[in-house]
Amino acid sequence: MSAGAITADGFDRSQSAAGTHNPWLIAVVVSIATFMEVLDTTIANVALRYISGSLAINTDEASWVVTTYLVANAIVLTVSSFIAKRYGRKRFYLGCLGLFTVSSVLCGFAWNLESLLVFRILQGFAGGGMVPISQSILADSFPPAKRGQAFAIFGVAVVVAPVVGPTLGGWLSDNYSWHWCFLINGPVGLLACTLVTLFVQEPKSAIEEREKLKRQGIRLDVVGFLLVAGFLGSLEMVLDRGQTEDWFGSTFIIVFTIICVACFCLMIPWELTRKNPVMDLRMIATRQFGSCFLVMMATGAILIATTQFLPELLQQYYGYTATWAGLALSPGGLVTMTMMFVVGRLTGVVQPKYLIAAGGAVAALAMWDLTNLYADATFWFFAWSRIFIGFGLPLIFIPITTVSYDGIPPDKTDQASAMINVARNVGGSIGVSIAANVLAYRAQFHQSRLVEHVVPSNPNYQTTLQSVADYFGAAGSGAAAPGQAIAYIGQQIQMQAGLWAYIDVFFALMVISAAIVPLALALRNVRR
Template sequence: MSDSAASASLSLAPTRQGVSPWFVAVVVALATFMEVLDTTIANVALPYVAGGLGISEDEASWVVTTYLVANAVALTASAFLGRWFGRKTFFMTCLALFTASSVACGFAWDLRSLVIFRILQGLAGGGMVPISQSILADSFPPEKRGQAFALFGVAVVAGPAIGPTLGGWLSDNWSWHWCFLINGPVGLMALALIAIILVQPASVVAENRRRLRDAGGFDTVGFLLVATFLGALEVILDRGQVDDWFGSTFIVRVTVVCVSAFLIMIPWELSRRNPMIDVRMIASRQLGACFLVMLAAGAILLATTQLLPQLVQLQFGYTATWAGLVLSPGGFVTMGMMLIVGQLTSRVQSKYLIATGALIAALSMYDLTNLYSGSDFWFFALSRMLLGVALPLIFIPILAASYDGIPPDKTDQASALINAARNMGGSIGISLAANVLAHRTQFHQSRLVEHLSPSDTGYQHTLDQLTHYFAMQGSSILQARQQAIEWIGQTVERQAALLAYGDAFWVLMLLSLAAVPLALILRTVKLDRSSQA
């Protein structure tokens, strides 16, 4: 078979006669928008989820982190499965599972059922995004692909921008269940359209399967090892604080499983002809640095996407809708910056853009460390908008840098690894922030309580003033005294929480700064001014 024929055999030849490729782009972007939307739509609804299911805020965060981990696991296998089953069949299967599990999430009756359905949703979503990109690449001639991917990029960025506000509005005016149920009609419509407009020649699928068998087939053991490692790591991060870390037999056992899976995975993947994860690629200077930077960027993006709504709802009394509105301006800034950075990537070295983005992200996190009880809406929104400037400077150049030096037959692997790094970094970031928040809240509260002793003149003076105030409101002296003590206790708890949130943002700032030297070790590449992202 000639090279041209071989190349053709790998493509989908996707659209029916007379169907515009732009219609395909819109339908695929719609499905992708729905998947990306679900990475943020549930964040502002977590207090409602916790209240509705009778669980803690920490337990409710599993709704987000399990989705991200499952998504990352599926990403590693999506390239192989898309070629083995055919892109249309695999994409429709993922979309159908995503839609069904979304509706199931809306009818979840307890935390366990919700987490199971979110895992299924994450597994399905992990296969949709990379296959969407492949369908777009095959639907358009090379000279038009940039425009198609621009539309795709808008959908990917608009999801996180719209998700918090939509999720907040649905939670406030309907219920948190609708954050998931809304995917039902959208998913069914996208599924029907894709079934109609895409075609899948059986000969193409058969040829792809033959090639994959010749290359060694599906790395089942490698996939199971990756899933075990990532799943166990997530359990450790999510349950460590609650179960007293290594003072818990359960955490020790899960850690042994996690480390064992990792240690077995490395030599296994090194010995495979067609590994699930090409360890040599991650160990390389270029892709390895990109992988670590993307981990950090994903951690910052998704940790702040969870922390900010939680902060303004619990400590400042915002509704879920207003908590979503705090995040949305940053999303729209990101959309605008996508266009600017797309032009810059052909003129400025990726490593300098990434380093600049990491510094701006660090500045945004530093700004949030200055929060206090009088911080208003625009304090949080402007910090988020500053982060919205930073993220495209990281995400877009890192995609270009990660492909540098990668052979054509490894680009699917590189794409899966970078996308998995973003999701896994997000899961790690959420868990890290939650642990810092819990630990530092206890620390600050214990320090502040040290000043609430009967011998402290400041405390006695405040107590007397508050007692007098409540007595003037009609309370008896005994009731006024009790109300004053309760008010002081609530003030201490709130101040301790605000200080702990500040500490969490400090940690994220340090994480942003750590990405700067990693970015600067990337290779200098030849810039192509004729093609722009």
């Protein structure tokens, strides 16, 4: 080994994916691809109304565009580690990046719902392999002392992309076409493929690991993969479609729940007895990685649920366009981007567990602030709430990504990356599912409580009804004024019930955020 292969801090460049190149350049390169992939988890959310109109389908059918992507993404995450080690990390990464780019362009040219769903599944499979390998490349490119700062760049992609998604998707849909939500990935993907080809290298340790696997004849744990894929895929399907399909009143949900439970029960003993499991469950059972796994689930729930439900709230109850609903989240994205680099520095000074606990507390306060929601809330009410979240999430994301590798041997970094991203995806689906159910059931609850007072025997109701009828009468409605007054009061009740339900959603997310604090404090101190 040449002396130049060892850096001043003792880091072996031959084990780095950067090779002789500047590792910060590698961080930017892999973050471009990661940003593009994570962006696609939310960019289509605000475009569903346009997609349903263009393809002549209802909104429920259009929502499969989001569901199929998440399911495919979750399934391939579990196997990406083995494929990367067995067939070459760079080769696998480029294959995923190329497939993602092509399938994105095909999504933009989809001619009906069926073709769009097929291309979204391909996009999800490709994207699921990109993110954990990006993390592994970063982990291998930097010495432990600088990983926090490196993950700050990566964190910008993972945390800011879901925020930018609704804004960009809304603007493209409002001003051009929903097709451009997917077509923009074409040139970005080509750029990313070129940069990865030129600058990312296969580390010496990865090559040795690949040759070792070949000599030992170790093959993919197919049974384990099918069980894990069945468990995660069916879990995602139940969580994403449960509310729409009326939960266990639907045969569809019952079937997927049975598959989910059966695969889970068979998966645990199978994976624990394999020498080369597709998912090393022993890692989750450890104090350090297990706590990181749970914290990342909670972080995914907060990030994805707020990103999906805040634009819906603004469009449904405040009359915002898709573009303006997305813009309300943008200031928080800018704060997040700035905080990523600040926290990247702090991870070398402050123990990660204290930063994570502080981030959980800030996120909980941000959710509590949203429980002060009112009918005349302004643009900046929502923007400031998102800014508070923008302060909190980086305090969680960077340290948890860094500390999750503490004590993990080099040959397990791909596996750790995959499992942390599984936690983020599954946590996001759980968060959206919890929010959707709280919203539906609490809206019914509040409406039933409010209508108890809307009865002819209530003097306040009679006074209000007469005032509203007089208003419509003075506006020229004539004999139709009483009927319009009743309809107007009914609309106000529904709006009030809906706003109260959203307050309950934010309260539930506040509880999830607060749960991060004790989990963070359970982490052990790490060497900074």
